[in-house]
Amino acid sequence: MTFDKILGHDRQKDILRRALANGRLAHAYLFAGPDGIGKRMLAIELARAIVCHEQRGCGNCPACRKIDNQNHPDLHTLEPDGTSIKIEKVRAFQRELNLKPLEAPRKICLIDHAEMMTTGASNALLKTLEEPRGDTLLILLTDQPNRLLDTIRSRCQILPFTRHPNSRIQAELEKRLELNPTEAHVLAALSDGSFKKAFGKDRELYLEQRKTLLKTLTGLSTGSILQMLEFAEQISADKAILPDILEIFQAFYRDVLTTLHGRDTDELVNLDLKEKIFRVASKESIPGILTKLEALMTAQRQLDRNVNRQLAMEVMLLDLTA
Ligand SMILES: [Zn+2]
Numbered sequence: 001m002t003f004d005k006i007l008g009h010d011r012q013k014d015i016l017r018r019a020l021a022n023g024r025l026a027h028a029y030l031f032a033g034p035d036g037i038g039k040r041m042l043a044i045e046l047a048r049a050i051v052c053h054e055q056r057g058c059g060n061c062p063a064c065r066k067i068d069n070q071n072h073p074d075l076h077t078l079e080p081d082g083t084s085i086k087i088e089k090v091r092a093f094q095r096e097l098n099l100k101p102l103e104a105p106r107k108i109c110l111i112d113h114a115e116m117m118t119t120g121a122s123n124a125l126l127k128t129l130e131e132p133r134g135d136t137l138l139i140l141l142t143d144q145p146n147r148l149l150d151t152i153r154s155r156c157q158i159l160p161f162t163r164h165p166n167s168r169i170q171a172e173l174e175k176r177l178e179l180n181p182t183e184a185h186v187l188a189a190l191s192d193g194s195f196k197k198a199f200g201k202d203r204e205l206y207l208e209q210r211k212t213l214l215k216t217l218t219g220l221s222t223g224s225i226l227q228m229l230e231f232a233e234q235i236s237a238d239k240a241i242l243p244d245i246l247e248i249f250q251a252f253y254r255d256v257l258t259t260l261h262g263r264d265t266d267e268l269v270n271l272d273l274k275e276k277i278f279r280v281a282s283k284e285s286i287p288g289i290l291t292k293l294e295a296l297m298t299a300q301r302q303l304d305r306n307v308n309r310q311l312a313m314e315v316m317l318l319d320l321t322a
Pocket of ligand 1: 052
């Protein structure tokens with residue numbers, strides 16, 4: 001049995017491997033942990049191992065290939081429509097579950113973002129969990145296990161997943177994207193332990209434009225109103241990347257704060273901008289930086305509420321240069 005395609009999560013893989021080998025899989029699992037760290041991938045690998053003609057998720061047999069092509073008749077997935085999973089969808093799902101598996105020894109049902117089930121949907125699913133059938137396996141995925149009903153949680157075997165360490169993400173970025181260690185470090189540090197985030201980051205923005213953006217930001221002074229207005233206009237032009245730009249600014253000021261606290265430089269995100277960080281830190285105080293980080297968070301909240309972007313950026317830059 002191999003789960004080699006999935007990085008990390010060794011304990012969780014071990015538990016599943018052993019359960020598979022002994023024929024003692026639970027009727028329902030709850031994979032709980034942050035988004036983008038491989039929960040769904042592991043669930044799919046488990047499904048492959050179950051349906052595989054060689055019983056190991058070989059990847060080559062017709063059953064494995066059907067899983068990969070998302071057309072295996074015994075793998076069912078349930079996902080939110082927008083922000084919720086409604087009762088009608090759970091009911092339709094249950095009608096499927098009541099039929100015998102067509103090709104595999106079990107029907108495998110994946111519920112992604114299970115916390116988005118409405119109360120009605122959760123109560124409906126509870127019936128399935130209370131009367132498990134030997135030929136079904138439910139895998140619930142969630143990043144917010146506390147939002148699930150207690151009664152649902154207690155009927156699943158819970159496998160907690162944790163974020164990947166930055167060093168692991170950095171190593172993968174270096175290997176797969178051929179980034180240099182500093183670039184890989186910056187992306188890894190900004191990815192909250194998520195491979196998905198790390199690989200999904202706009203590299204042009206985070207690696208190249210980051211330096212120019214921070215140069216302009218730190219070059220602004222209280223008196224340069226015109227320059228500030230131009231910069232506000234520039235960064236607010238593209239609604240889609242503005243949150244990323246704020247994330248870059250935030251990471252920079254957190255680096256300055258780390259420096260002011262006298263912590264190790266290994267903890268910095270912007271390892272390639274140490275001198276700039278030290279220079280800014282020499283002119284700043286801890287309360288001053290905390291105020292700036294607060295201004296960035298306020299701006300972020302305002303963007304979430306769809307306020308005028310440019311105005312929000314002007315106010316934020318005024319606070320950042322105060
Ligand atoms: Zn196979």
